[in-house]
Amino acid sequence: xxxxxxxxxxxxxxxxxxxxxxxxxxxxxxxxxxxxxxxxxxxxxxxxxxxxxxxxxxxxxxxxxxxxxxxxxxxxxxxxxxxxxxxxxxxxxxxxxxxxxxxxxxxxxxxxxxxxxxxxxxxxxxxxxxxxxxxxxxxxxxxxxxxxxxxxxxxxxxxxxxxxxxxxxxxxxxxxxxxxxxxxxxxxxxxxxxxxxxxxxxxxxxxxxxxxxxxxxxxxxxxxxxxxxxxxxxxxxxxxxxxxxxxxxxxxxxxxxxxxxxxxxxxxxxxxxxxxxxxxxxxxxxxxxxxxxxxxxxxxxxxxxxxxxxxxxxxxxxxxxxxxxxxxxxxxxxxxxxxxxxxxxxxxxxxxxxxxxxxxxxxxxxx
Numbered sequence: 193x194x195x196x197x198x199x200x201x202x203x204x205x206x207x208x209x210x211x212x213x214x215x216x217x218x219x220x221x222x223x224x225x226x227x228x229x230x231x232x233x234x235x236x237x238x239x240x241x242x243x244x245x246x247x248x249x250x251x252x253x254x255x256x257x258x259x260x261x262x263x264x265x266x267x268x269x270x271x272x273x274x275x276x277x278x279x280x281x282x283x284x285x286x287x288x289x290x291x292x293x294x295x296x297x298x299x300x301x302x303x304x305x306x307x308x309x310x311x312x313x314x315x316x317x318x319x320x321x322x323x324x325x326x327x328x329x330x331x332x333x334x335x336x337x338x339x340x341x342x343x344x345x346x347x348x349x350x351x352x353x354x355x356x357x358x359x360x361x362x363x364x365x366x367x368x369x370x371x372x373x374x375x376x377x378x379x380x381x382x383x384x385x386x387x388x389x390x391x392x393x394x395x396x397x398x399x400x401x402x403x404x405x406x407x408x409x410x411x412x413x414x415x416x417x418x419x420x421x422x423x424x425x426x427x428x429x430x431x432x433x434x435x436x437x438x439x440x441x442x443x444x445x446x447x448x449x450x451x452x453x454x455x456x457x458x459x460x461x462x463x464x465x466x467x468x469x470x471x472x473x474x475x476x477x478x479x480x481x482x483x484x485x486x487x488x489x490x491x492x493x494x495x496x497x498x499x500x501x502x503x504x505x506x507x508x509x510x511x512x513x514x515x516x517x518x519x520x521x522x523x524x525x526x527x528x529x530x531x532x533x534x535x536x537x538x539x540x541x542x543x544x545x546x547x548x549x550x551x552x553x554x555x556x557x558x559x
Contacts, residue, residue, distance in 0.1 A: 221516070221526055221557045223544050228266075229258060229552035236531065240550040243324075244296070245536030247289035249308045254541075255289050258552065263287075263294065265311060268541060275311035279304070284339075286536065288327040295334060297323030303336060303344075305351060317351035319344065326372040328380070333394070335373040335380055343373065343382055345397060355397030359384055371428065371459075374419040379440075383415020387430045391440065403438065410455065417459030417498075420466055422480035429459040429468050435476075437483060449483030458507075462500040465519075469495030475507050475517060487522030491515045499538040501545060501559060508534040508547050514557070530555050 227233050232240065246256035252269040260282045265274040285297035293314075294306040301322050305314040321340035328335040333354065334346040341359040346352065362385035371383040379391045379400055391400040410432035420427040425448055427437040436450040453476065458469040466480040473491040475498065478484065489505075493513045499506045504525065505517040510533050516525040532549025539546050544556040 222528060223556045223558050225530075225556065226554045227552070228256070228264075228554065233531075233551050233553055236551060239533070241533050241535050242548055242550045242552065243535055244283055244285070244287050246539060246546075246548045246554060247287055248539050248541060249289050249294070250291045252541075253308070254539075255287060255294055255308065256548065257283050257287070263296065263306060263311065265308070277306060277311040277313065284322045284324050286324075286326040288329065290329065293329070295327045295329065295336075297336065301338075303346070303351065305334075305348075315351040317346060317353075325370055328373040328375055330375045330394075335375065335394075337373060337382055341384055343380070343392060343397075345380075345394065357392050357397050357399065359388075359390060362386065371415045371417060371419045374421060376421045376426075376440075381419050381421075381426060383419060383428060383430075385412075385414050387413030387415065387432060387434070389415060389419075389426070389428060389438075401440075412455075416456050417468075418461045418466075420459075420461030420480060422461065422464055422466070425481055427461065427466050427478075427480045429453075429456040431455055431457070433470070435459075435466075435468055435478070435483075437480065448481075451478070451483060451485070458495055458498050460498045460500065465500070467498050467500065467505060469498055469507055471495075473509070475505065475515075475522070477505070477519070477522065489515075489517045489522040489524060491517075491524065491527070496533075496535050497537050499545065501540060504559075506538060506545060506547075506557075508538065510535060512549065514547055514555070516557075528555075528557070 244257040249255050254266045254268050261279050263277045281298040281300035284299045288295040294308050297303050299322050301319045303317045321338035323336050325337050332348045334348050336344050340361050343357040345354045374381050380394050382390050389403040412431045414431045416431050425437045429435045433453040437448045439446045455471040457471050460467050466478045469475045471494045473493045475489040477486040493509045495507045496510045497508045503519045505519050507515040512530045514528045532551035534547050546554050546556045548554045
């Protein structure tokens, strides 16, 4: 507890430090950095990772995790801690944050809803296995997938399961960064560790269709990043390198296009564009409905996250490299190397984009 109080003291004093001078091309776009855990930043333990991420709630509130058991809300405008809530077990999932709610899974299998304004625990639900992926909140339901590949439709008001669909326990290891559920009309789509894509009715919890698993020799086949729905088609990417789109109807999915890449580590949809990144550092932009490859950018380092803002694609890596890419042609605009692994998503605040690292530092760059 003493260490955390020290962290809160430093966090309350933390301010966005502007770069007055720039010594090289790589740093000239950086506007500053916030340090949320001075001890970790000083010690820099090897392979420290932050999968929970930092997320905006409302206009100025930033919510994230410290020491893996504290959920913290921080006011970016006034540079002060608003609240902090301790959990009884390590936090296992990425946070799912809105203006009113925070949803998260613990390593002991509990799933929680917090009040985003106060940090108070609204409800706790014990699941059979822990949840590592982000949730999908639609209306009065919260859809979560456990590490045992059970899909829960939880009642948002009190966490009561309306139904549970068991897709079968994964045969091998599952990867961090696997896809969150996506809901389209009356169906929820989920990806499995063996590469299968499932469609399940949101009302009954009954399966609608199940796309065959991958047949590649890759050890991992997890569906990664965003499962996208664009112009009547479901688009998704697997760790084994398969990128594909299916048309969907009431009872089946029909493959429209497919491409093969090296291992896929991130995927994101923006309007009618689908962007995929690989462990070799390639970033590929597709037209989501047709599969037309618009461009390929080569960064040379493994990519763990992609964010598109206006005309720039920001691709961040597990080795701390941040790449800015021209969204029109794939040209590399600038890069920067920071200390710490970047394994959670970036967020936008005012006129900058921010990247959290495993050392609990958040680096900001001008938009």
